[in-house]
Amino acid sequence: MAKYTWQKHIGHGLAWWLMIVLSIFRLESAGAQGVTIEVTGGAYSGIPISVVPFSINGLPDPNLQPADIIESNLRASGRFDVIPEEQHLSRPDALNEVNFRDWRLIKSEVLVIGNIVNLGNDRYEVRFRLLDVFSETQLVGKKFVVPTNNMRQAAHQISDAIYEQMIGRPGDFDKAIAFVNVRSTEEGKTYRLQIADSDGWNPKTILESPYAILSPSWSPDASRIAYVSLEDNKTRIFIQNVWTGERTAVNEFEGLNTAPSWSPDGRKLALTLSRDGNPEIYVYDIATKLAKRITRHTAIDTEATWSPDGDTLIFTSGRAGRPHIYSVPAHGGQPTRLTRDGSYNAGPTFSLDGQHIAMITNQGNGYKIGLYSVGDGSGTVTELSTAGEEEFVRFSPSGDMLVFATTVGNQSRLSTISVNGQVQRFLKYEDGAYREPTWSPISFNQ
């Protein structure tokens, strides 16, 4: 038997994040390893917004300034044009201090102000207001009481509140990203399945193993993650509860057992099995442990993921000689080829509105993120330009961002890019190589 160490996350209905953050949080300095933003696109568009630094006497750590976290988040979404602090003409922290003319002058459409009051005993009251500069009204305002350890989380919740008010759907920031971290020493490699904040802060390890871990997939309620482990020289799929650390093996079939993808109803996994001779797509029923074969072809079929309504699977197939993206009814049927551009299209994933498919594409510029519009019969794949080579891509729940693993030089890191291609944000980096990030569909606090 292989040896495993578990980071037990016991949470009997209490706020899981709160407990974990309390027990593991370490203060870390900003800088090269922090969250960095690059504006990669040309003309920048978005809602002009100003975020005034929150006032506080005795902020315990400069990394906890909510305004910095909120600005970084809003900018990363590609939906906001954040006006730099240097251009601010005043620095109000309460409604009666706001002179709206100062903000009209710098063409800020909306304004965020806030303050933090130290209540003692490691409790802080964080207040914010989102103000409309032209109508001079408050659009939304909230108050949180948090310990130091949850200050960043409060800033993510404020980001989501602003995003939802302005864009009209829930934000992505108070959600988690699961990924694989690999560190190499002379004794060998250590693979960690980790869960972090949406900006890469506060990573927690839920599985540590000397064997490769691949393809994490969240359950729709964000309570479990399915993944592939190469332990005992086999490819096996496990389902792990992120709260308790308990895991169960998915019924093991002869040959490959890989590429799990949770169905939107939470009852099934799409997966790849080679039990009938070569890699094919199956739909596995978690309750009955039965796998139904979906594809039949002598070429490779793998990496199936679901449409948001659960009716369609999209997958990678080598049946045209090169890997391309196909769709097939989730109950089985005739596959349809979707992509025509490029020499390599693999690892497809739907946006939550079902309108777009992201994938890894090679169109002669290396492995990049490709975007495909559903219903576009031309098979066109639009490449998103970055400095790196990409490997694994998933949409954020709002559909405004993509999270992916990128290799620049010899370093593989996690990054997001806005779907308009304008803003790339590198997630916080600690050590080792980062792979296969996937955004939790919902927050842990709902």
Place this chain on the structure above:
Amino acid sequence: MRLNNIHLTLMLASALFITACSTPQKPAEDEPSTAATETEVSVDDQSATTTGIGSGESGSSDLEGGQSSEEVTNIPRVVYFEYDSSNLNQEVQLIIAAHALVLSQNQDWNIVLEGHADERGTREYNLALSQERAQAVADLMQVYSIGLDRIQLVSYGEEEPAVLESNEEAWAKNRRVEILY
């Protein structure tokens, strides 16, 4: 493949690889430690199944067919593939035939075929590709009457590269199946 073709291939394979060992290639036979320990097979002590020839256990077994482990090690242990392909080229087919000949004379030896891919593209597609490569080798061995019950396929995808670099030469060495028995 027709039977007389198979026979011809086996003859050719044995001429190429197996008779070559009648002239010992290791001059250092007076150093007793090397023969028993030197092996390209990495044996993970946490894995239950993989054992390499020359790892001690099989090195001690002189078998009825007159094969010794040293003879067997003269046949290349690793076969290579083109990018995004599981096709076996002619040289690879001969190597597999040579292994099949040895294995047919040593019926109690079991085989592990480890499939690998280079790092380009997605990890899952590479996992499937490495499985196809190992399967292609197994299929050809089956043509030479090596039963699938003796063959274990392991798919590593791009996870265990032979060469840790990112260039054409390294990729070519990483697109491989390792034949272990």
